[in-house]
Amino acid sequence: MGLPAIHRRMLLVVAGLLVLTLVGMVALWPRADDLPGAEAEVPDLVTAEVVAVETILDDPDPALGGSGELLVVTLELLGGDEVGELVDLEVVPEGYPPFVVGDRVELDRVLIDGEEPAWFIVDFRRLPTLWLLLGLFVLAVIAVGGWHGLRSLLGLAISLLIVVYFVVPAILVGRNPPLVAIVGAIAIMIVTLYLAHGVNEMTTSAIIGTGGALLLTVGLAVVIVDRAKITGYASDEANLVSFAFEGLDLQGLVLAGLIIAALGVLDDVTVSQASTVFALHDTDRTLSWSALFSRAMKVGRDHIASVVNTLFLAYAGASLALLVLFSTSGLPATEIVNSEVFAEELVKTVIGSLGLIAAVPFTTALAARVAVSRASEPAHDPGPAARPGVEPDDPDDLDEEQRAQRSWARYLDERGDGPHDAG
Secondary structure, rough: OOOHHHHHHHHHHHHHHHHHHHHHHHOOOOHHHOOOOOOOOOOOOEEEEEEEEEEEEEOOOOOOOOOOEEEEEEEEEEEOOOOOOOOEEEEEEOOOOOOOOOOOOOEEEEEEOOOOOOEEEEEEHHHHHHHHHHHHHHHHHHHHHHHHHHHHHHHHHHHHHHHHHHHHHHHOOOOHHHHHHHHHHHHHHHHHHHHOOOHHHHHHHHHHHHHHHHHHHHHHHHHHHHOOOOOOOOOHHHHHHHOOOOOHHHHHHHHHHHHHHHHHHHHHHHHHHHHHHHHHHHHHOOOOHHHHHHHHHHHHHHHHHHHHHHHHHHHHHHOOHHHHHHHOOOOOOOHHHHOOOHHHHHHHHHHHHHHHHHHHHHHHHHHHHHHOOOOOOOOOOOOOOHHOOOOOOHHHHOOOOHHHHHHHHHHHHHOOOOOOOOO
16 A cells, blocks of 8 residues: 555655755764864863761851861772872862762862872762663663664664764854754754654654744744844853853854754654544544544643643753842842843743644644545554444453553543544
């Protein structure tokens, strides 16, 4: 059985988009000679383990604030030429987690001619904990997602490679940040969605829906960021980057970050909507486009309501320290909202939400059009539970998929969007 005509046309659109993306990546790919190198050789840090902690001063000063504590932390060096040696460091505990025997820290040192090296604590060693967390995540994805989960992890790795080896270097050498982000985002979208979900009608619908919503998001972002006079200098990180790399387009960097972040939300929503449409159509192949669209939008509206709130909470969580600072500043609410540091996050949240809202009906309509264009007879006998108006003699005779289809149809009927209410 051949592909529906509309799916063939959509595959041609995706193929054209892929060709343009590859051309864009080749044109924008940074040459190794253009990449900025490290200005000076950075010495390796030395790992050390805490073997003893002693408080030698506990005299808080109300005028200066703080606890007034001073600790002597005894450390055993685990690397470098001095491995095995013990070092005593006086440490003011403010800014550090509590030191516990067995903790591992990273040390650096200052070498002074004729004197012993002066060691100081740079940070705690977190890599073992992070590797443990990453391993737990991988196991959970594979255990629950199975083969799909494994393919999604491969897609995650590809996304990381595109960001690290294309997007970031291209921006560093002076390529246009929004253009680089668009090309990188489309490459990530096509590769990861097809890899995770297979080359099929559902995934192609999701890719077209995501691409359309992403372009709308980019266009809106360009207009609003310029109109709102967002400079990109609001954060400390942006100011550090501007000093480290002269001439970097910080406003473009804001747009690039918004594009990459928007893709992460859009592909989740579009895949869910396309999957919902095809699941509904598999339940009842007699549904018209309008009935299928109406049913799927019931789920889409629920998705919009939850994900929009998720976007706000994500940005609020990332900026919680800033919100606490603003709450104690005594500034009027209008001045707080008008400040660039707040306005930038507001613009990101609202534009991301608008892209999400546009993606749901667009993807749903497109997927419904593809679904109803399939052959009128089902690819397999869905069983009596999936045939309109036919009830099985014994529910125990149904397989797992048939029971799921029956439950799904009953759920939509109970919401007032059953076969008789679909319009």
